[in-house]
Amino acid sequence: MPSLQLTVLGSGTSMGVPTLGCQCGVCRSADPHDRRTRPSVLLSYGGREVLIDTTPDFRYQAMRHGLGRLDAILYTHGHADHILGLDDIRPFNLKQKGVVPIYASEETIQTLRRTFAYIFDDTPTASSLPGVEIHTLNGPLNLFGTEIVPVPAMHGPTRVMGFRFGKAAYLTDFSAVPESSKAMLRGLDDFVLDALRYTPHPMHSNVAQSLELVRELAPKRAWFTHICHDLGHAETNAKLPENVRLSYDELSFEVKV
Ligand SMILES: [Zn+2]
Ligand SMILES: [Zn+2]
Ligand SMILES: [Zn+2]
Numbered sequence: 001m002p003s004l005q006l007t008v009l010g011s012g013t014s015m016g017v018p019t020l021g022c023q024c025g026v027c028r029s030a031d032p033h034d035r036r037t038r039p040s041v042l043l044s045y046g047g048r049e050v051l052i053d054t055t056p057d058f059r060y061q062a063m064r065h066g067l068g069r070l071d072a073i074l075y076t077h078g079h080a081d082h083i084l085g086l087d088d089i090r091p092f093n094l095k096q097k098g099v100v101p102i103y104a105s106e107e108t109i110q111t112l113r114r115t116f117a118y119i120f121d122d123t124p125t126a127s128s129l130p131g132v133e134i135h136t137l138n139g140p141l142n143l144f145g146t147e148i149v150p151v152p153a154m155h156g157p158t159r160v161m162g163f164r165f166g167k168a169a170y171l172t173d174f175s176a177v178p179e180s181s182k183a184m185l186r187g188l189d190d191f192v193l194d195a196l197r198y199t200p201h202p203m204h205s206n207v208a209q210s211l212e213l214v215r216e217l218a219p220k221r222a223w224f225t226h227i228c229h230d231l232g233h234a235e236t237n238a239k240l241p242e243n244v245r246l247s248y249d250e251l252s253f254e255v256k257v
Pocket of ligand 2: 018026229
C-alpha cells in the first residue's frame with residue numbers, strides 16, 4: 001500500500017512557544033516538546049517534498065529537518081504565521097533551477113499578492129525573488145500521484161483550507177467545521193487539528209471543542225496543533241484520552257494513501 005511520511009514542522013500558535021517576554025512555566029520549560037515553532041506540516045513521498053504553509057520559522061524548520069528540496073506548497077490561509085516565510089524558498093528555486101507550484105484559495109492568493117507585492121509586481125530587480133507558479137485551489141488535486149482533498153472550514157469570519165490525504169488530514173486554524181467538510185474527515189487513521197488552549201477563542205478551536213470533534217469524527221488517533229503556552233506538553237497529555245496527544249515539532253509518522 002502506498003504511503004507518505006507526515007512531519008509536523010511546527011506545532012505552535014502564531015506567536016510561537018516560548019512566547020517573547022513570557023516567564024510562565026511552559027515558556028521556561030526544559031522539555032523540548034514545549035518548544036513550538038509556527039504551524040506547518042511536511043508531506044514526503046516518492047522523493048517529493050510538499051509543504052503546507054510557509055511560516056516565519058520556515059527557514060529554521062527546513063534546516064532542522066534537513067529539507068533537501070521543495071516540490072509544492074499548499075496554503076491553508078493567508079494569516080502572517082502561515083505565509084511569512086515564503087521569501088525563504090529561494091535556495092530551492094536556485095538548487096532546482098525552477099519555480100515551486102503553490103496551491104491556495106482565491107482569497108489567500110490575493111493576500112499573498114498584497115503581502116509579497118515585490119514578488120508579483122514584475123518590477124525589474126537585480127535581487128533574487130522567490131519563484132512560484134500560482135494555482136487556485138478549487139477541488140481535489142492529484143499532486144505527484146497522491147490525491148490531496150481540500151477541506152474548507154471557518155476560522156472566525158475567514159475561510160481556511162484543511163487537507164485530507166489518504167488516511168490522514170490536517171486542519172489548523174478553525175473555529176467551525178461545516179457538515180459537508182465533516183463528511184470528508186471520517187475514517188481517518190490520523191487527524192492533526194487545531195487546539196489552541198483550554199480557554200475559548202473566537203478564531204480557534206479549544207481543547208474541549210477539539211475533543212468533541214474527535215469524538216464525533218472518530219479518527220484512530222488525533223494530534224493537537226497550533227498550541228499556545230497555556231498547554232504544557234507532559235501535563236496536558238496526562239489529561240487527554242489515550243488516542244489524543246499534543247503534537248510537537250518534528251513529530252513524524254507514516255500515512256496510508
Ligand atoms: Zn495560525
Ligand atoms: Zn508563557
Ligand atoms: Zn489564522
